Amino acid sequence: xxxxxxxxxxxxxxxxxxxxxxxxxxxxxxxxxxxxxxxxxxxxxxxxxxxxxxxxxxxxxxxxxxxxxxxxxxxxxxxxxxxxxxxxxxxxxxxxxxxxxxxxxxxxxxxxxxxxxxxxxxxxxxxxxxxxxxxxxxxxxxxxxxxxxxxxxxxxxxxxxxxxxxxxxxxxxxxxxxxxxxxxxxxxxxxxxxxxxxxxxxxxxxxxxxxxxxxxxxxxxxxxxxxxxxxxxxxx
Amino acid sequence: xxxxxxxxxxxxxxxxxxxxxxxxxxxxxxxxxxxxxxxxxxxxxxxxxxxxxxxxxxxxxxxxxxxxxxxxxxxxxxxxxxxxxxxxxxxxxxxxxxxxxxxxxxxxxxxxxxxxxxxxxxxxxxxxxxxxxxxxxxxxxxxxxxxxxxxxxxxxxxxxxxxxxxxxxxxxxxxxxxxxxxxxxxxxxxxxxxxxxxxxxxxxxxxxxxxxxxxxxxxxxxxxxxxxxxxxxxxx
Numbered sequence: 452x453x454x455x456x457x458x459x460x461x462x463x464x465x466x467x468x469x470x471x472x473x474x475x476x477x478x479x480x481x482x483x484x485x486x487x488x489x490x491x492x493x494x495x496x497x498x499x500x501x502x503x504x505x506x507x508x509x510x511x512x513x514x515x516x517x518x519x520x521x522x523x524x525x526x527x528x529x530x531x532x533x534x535x536x537x538x539x540x541x542x543x544x545x546x547x548x549x550x551x552x553x554x555x556x557x558x559x560x561x562x563x564x565x566x567x568x569x570x571x572x573x574x575x576x577x578x579x580x581x582x583x584x585x586x587x588x589x590x591x592x593x594x595x596x597x598x599x600x601x602x603x604x605x606x607x608x609x610x611x612x613x614x615x616x617x618x619x620x621x622x623x624x625x626x627x628x629x630x631x632x633x634x635x636x637x638x639x640x641x642x643x644x645x646x647x648x649x650x651x652x653x654x655x656x657x658x659x660x661x662x663x664x665x666x667x668x669x670x671x672x673x674x675x676x677x678x679x680x681x682x683x684x685x686x687x
Numbered sequence: 688x689x690x691x692x693x694x695x696x697x698x699x700x701x702x703x704x705x706x707x708x709x710x711x712x713x714x715x716x717x718x719x720x721x722x723x724x725x726x727x728x729x730x731x732x733x734x735x736x737x738x739x740x741x742x743x744x745x746x747x748x749x750x751x752x753x754x755x756x757x758x759x760x761x762x763x764x765x766x767x768x769x770x771x772x773x774x775x776x777x778x779x780x781x782x783x784x785x786x787x788x789x790x791x792x793x794x795x796x797x798x799x800x801x802x803x804x805x806x807x808x809x810x811x812x813x814x815x816x817x818x819x820x821x822x823x824x825x826x827x828x829x830x831x832x833x834x835x836x837x838x839x840x841x842x843x844x845x846x847x848x849x850x851x852x853x854x855x856x857x858x859x860x861x862x863x864x865x866x867x868x869x870x871x872x873x874x875x876x877x878x879x880x881x882x883x884x885x886x887x888x889x890x891x892x893x894x895x896x897x898x899x900x901x902x903x904x905x906x907x908x909x910x911x912x913x914x915x916x917x918x919x920x921x922x923x
Binding site for chain 2: 493
C-alpha cells in the first residue's frame with residue numbers, strides 16, 4: 452500500500468486546511484466511500500523552529516528538525532512527501548537530498564496555477580520567504596513580474612499570519628484585507644498566497660480585491676493528482 | 688519528543704474534523720504559536736475494510752488492517768493513540784492488547800460528557816455499532832436509558848453517514864434532520880453522535896431538535912487534556 456507523507460505542523464491549522472483540501476479533491480475526483488481515498492501519513496510537528504525568523508538570521512536553524520521529520524516519514528515507507536509550509540522550502544534541496552521519497556515543491560505548484568496572461572503578481576509570504584526571493588525567482592522564470600510589499604504592508608501580512616497561528620481567524624482577515632488594499636492601490640490584480648496560513652484568512656473575505664492563488668490548494672492538487680495517477684487509492 | 692498517534696481514515700473527512708478539533712482545543716487552551724501545539728502522527732488509512740458491515744457479519748474482517756495501523760504508530764514511538772471511529776472500537780480490546788501505547792476509548796469519552804440528570808439518550812451510530820451494543824452498555828452503566836432507532840430511522844442515519852463519506856454534507860444534514868425528528872417525536876431530548884461522520888452533518892443544522900453529544904469532540908478533548916497534562920506541547 453503506497454503511503455503519501457505530509458510533513459506538517461507549520462502551522463497546525465494550515466496543515467488541517469491542506470489535509471481537508473486533499474480529502475475534498477479526492478471526493479471531487481469520484482471517491483464515494485472511505486476505501487477510495489488516498490492513504491496518508493501526516494506528521495504534525497509544530498515544534499520545528501520558526502522558519503521565517505531563521506531565514507532572517509534571527510532564529511534557531513530548523514533544518515535538523517525538518518530532516519528528523521523527513522526521516523520519520525521515509526522510515527515508514529512513504530512514496531511521496533508534501534510539505535504545506537512555503538518557508539520550509541528554503542531548505543528544499545537539503546530535504547530532497549536526505550529523502551528517498553520525492554518531495555513536491557509548493558511554490559512551483561502555486562506559480563504554475565497563475566492564469567495565463569497574468570503579467571504581475573503580488574507576493575504574500577512570511578518575511579523570511581520574501582527575503583529569500585523564492586517566489587520572486589519562480590515568478591520571473593514564468594515571465595511574471597513579482598510585486599513585493601512595502602514595509603508597512605508586510606507588517607499587515609505578518610500580523611495576518613501570526614493571527615492564524617494563534618487561531619484568531621477574524622483578526623487575520625482584517626490584516627489581510629489591509630494588505631490586499633495596498634496592493635490593489637498599486638494596480639495589482641493578482642497575488643500568490645505564498646504562506647499556508649494566508650488562505651485561512653482569505654476564506655473569511657467575501658470579495659477579495661485581488662485574484663488570489665492559493666499555495667495550499669495547489670500543493671493539495673499536485674498531491675492528489677500524483678497519487679490518483681498511480682492508483683494509490685486502489686487497494687491491491 | 689512525545690508524539691500522539693491518530694489511527695484515522697475511518698472516514699477521512701471525520702479524521703480532518705477530529706484533527707481540527709484537536710488544534711482548536713489546543714489554541715483555546717492558550718497555544719498562540721506553532722511551537723505551543725501538540726506533536727501528532729496521523730495515519731489516514733482509508734483502505735481499512737468497513738467496520739460496520741464486518742460487525743454485521745457481512746464484510747471482510749478489518750482487524751488485521753487495524754492492527755497494521757496500530758503497529759505503524761507504535762513503531763514510530765507514539766505514546767498515546769486516539770481512533771476517531773466509533774465502529775472500530777468493536778475491536779478495542781484486541782488493539783489494546785497489541786499496542787504498547789495506551790488507546791483512548793471514544794465511547795467512554797462521549798458518554799462521560801452527557802450532562803448530569805440526563806435519563807434517556809438516543810443512539811446515533813452505524814448499524815454495526817448499534818448491533819454491537821457498545822453505546823447501550825456504556826449508557827446503562829451510567830444509568831442512562833439508551834433509545835435505539837426504529838429500522839426506518841436507522842435508514843436515515845445510515846444514509847447520513849454514507850453521504851458524509853461521499854463528501855455530500857448537504858444531503859447528510861437532510862438525513863440527520865429526519866432521524867432527529869423521529870427521536871424527538873418519541874420524547875427524546877438528547878442523543879449521542881456515536882459515529883464520527885454524524886457531527887459533520889450536525890454542523891449544517893441551524894437548530895437541532897435534540898441536544899447532541901459529539902463523540903469526535905469528546906475524543907479530541909480527551910486527547911488534548913492527556914497531552915497538555917503531560918506537557919507534550921513543550922519542547923524539551
